[in-house]
Amino acid sequence: MNNAVAGFSKLSKKEKISWIANEYFSNPEEALAIIRNYWNSDEKLQQLHDEFIENTITNLYIPLGVAPNFLINGKYKTIPMAIEESSVVAAASKSAKYWATRGGFKATVINTEKIGQVHFTYNGDSQKLADFFTNIKPKFFSDTQSITKNMQQRGGGILNIELRDKRNLLENYFQLHATFETKDSMGANFINSCLEQFATTLKTEAQNAGLDLEVVMSILSNYVPNCIVKAEVSCNVEDLTEKHIPNPHDFAARFVQAVQIAEVEPFRAVTHNKGIMNGVDAVILATGNDFRAVEAGVHAYAARNGQYSSLSHAKIENGIFTFSLEIPLALGTVGGLTSLHPLVKLCLEILEKPSAEELMQIVAVAGLAQNFAALRSLTTTGIQEGHMKMHLNNIINQFEATDEERNLIKIHFKKNVVSHSAVVEFIQNLRK
Numbered sequence: 001m002n003n004a005v006a007g008f009s010k011l012s013k014k015e016k017i018s019w020i021a022n023e024y025f026s027n028p029e030e031a032l033a034i035i036r037n038y039w040n041s042d043e044k045l046q047q048l049h050d051e052f053i054e055n056t057i058t059n060l061y062i063p064l065g066v067a068p069n070f071l072i073n074g075k076y077k078t079i080p081m082a083i084e085e086s087s088v089v090a091a092a093s094k095s096a097k098y099w100a101t102r103g104g105f106k107a108t109v110i111n112t113e114k115i116g117q118v119h120f121t122y123n124g125d126s127q128k129l130a131d132f133f134t135n136i137k138p139k140f141f142s143d144t145q146s147i148t149k150n151m152q153q154r155g156g157g158i159l160n161i162e163l164r165d166k167r168n169l170l171e172n173y174f175q176l177h178a179t180f181e182t183k184d185s186m187g188a189n190f191i192n193s194c195l196e197q198f199a200t201t202l203k204t205e206a207q208n209a210g211l212d213l214e215v216v217m218s219i220l221s222n223y224v225p226n227c228i229v230k231a232e233v234s235c236n237v238e239d240l241t242e243k244h245i246p247n248p249h250d251f252a253a254r255f256v257q258a259v260q261i262a263e264v265e266p267f268r269a270v271t272h273n274k275g276i277m278n279g280v281d282a283v284i285l286a287t288g289n290d291f292r293a294v295e296a297g298v299h300a301y302a303a304r305n306g307q308y309s310s311l312s313h314a315k316i317e318n319g320i321f322t323f324s325l326e327i328p329l330a331l332g333t334v335g336g337l338t339s340l341h342p343l344v345k346l347c348l349e350i351l352e353k354p355s356a357e358e359l360m361q362i363v364a365v366a367g368l369a370q371n372f373a374a375l376r377s378l379t380t381t382g383i384q385e386g387h388m389k390m391h392l393n394n395i396i397n398q399f400e401a402t403d404e405e406r407n408l409i410k411i412h413f414k415k416n417v418v419s420h421s422a423v424v425e426f427i428q429n430l431r432k
Helices: 013-024 028-037 041-048 088-100 126-144 143-155 188-209 248-264 265-286 293-301 342-351 357-379 383-398 403-412 420-431
Strands: 062-073 077-080 106-109 112-122 155-166 173-181 213-221 226-237 312-317 320-330
Touching: 013 028, 062 088, 062 342, 077 088, 077 265, 077 342, 077 357, 088 265, 088 357, 106 320, 106 357, 112 188, 126 143, 126 155, 126 188, 143 188, 173 188, 173 293, 188 213, 226 357, 248 265, 248 312, 248 320, 248 357, 265 293, 265 320, 265 342, 265 357, 293 320, 293 420, 320 357, 383 403, 383 420
Parallel strands: none
Antiparallel strands: 062 077, 106 226, 112 173, 112 213, 155 173, 226 320, 312 320
């Protein structure tokens, strides 16, 4: 890039693309062709996508797959998953089929409380501030009545507001810590609107009371340790037997030990939890929810006791193997992309139009299934055997193999170890 560009956001889509193609590519026409190739042929649908974000030039597609046969609380579900990583959907499907014959997945929503905060500084008598807060607390509720009316009709609203003294962390730092119930909505806009009104009320009332108080910011928190869902599977140890598990007692003991390692070793725990999030994020993305917010909240929850640790837990008691997962999930099935994106609406239809609590359960189950599949591979055949066989297509496509070459490659690697170098060498030998 040779020059900065002025007023880029004011350029038309065509002008933006033209500038990028000419500024960054030795063959602008080739770049333009790639960009246009990923536009939707339906102009209205493309415009809808263009308006989701700013400075849109094209669409970056992520495959959307489905994992069937999930028996959750006695009902079968087919779970949509949007993800680019090989073997994730296959692993989830395999776990679903495995546990469907062993009682299925049980899922329970423990709580659905969400959080927002008004951060402010106060230089004065803390007791005077506490008394002031007690006196004006009802006004926070009355001043937000126009905002909360519709949410209250759906059974949600503001649950509580607390004054918290945080001066042990930062000089003169206090906060209003508010909790909310947002029902089937994720509730970000609702919560932030309430918080901004809290801040206005706080400033006005403090000024009237002559308090030296300054609001810094008002924002929801993506850390929701009281918006928790639990998923679990269990069966007799003997019932764990399958092709790769000839000795179920040894497998169960090794599996529990693998989870215990992730509970105490952060280096392992991060990769362990990443595997869980493969399942979680894929469903969240498919259903139009905010996977970045969920990721941040989940990983904070994994470190809530002072050390980053496993989100899942396993045990053997009285001959019963139990594998479970508890995670915070602030999700929605109304509002945002859920009512705008056609594929998101389709995915929610596949899930039979779940409530937010039902979606929490489905997402947690997908994470647990993914984790089980990974740990079963790690403690039996190893993770690479299955993963690399799924990754084989990516390598074949990278080398633009013909149909004949593709067939020969797949026949060869049915009986041979798949690695990138081995596939490349085989393709090169085919082409000599």
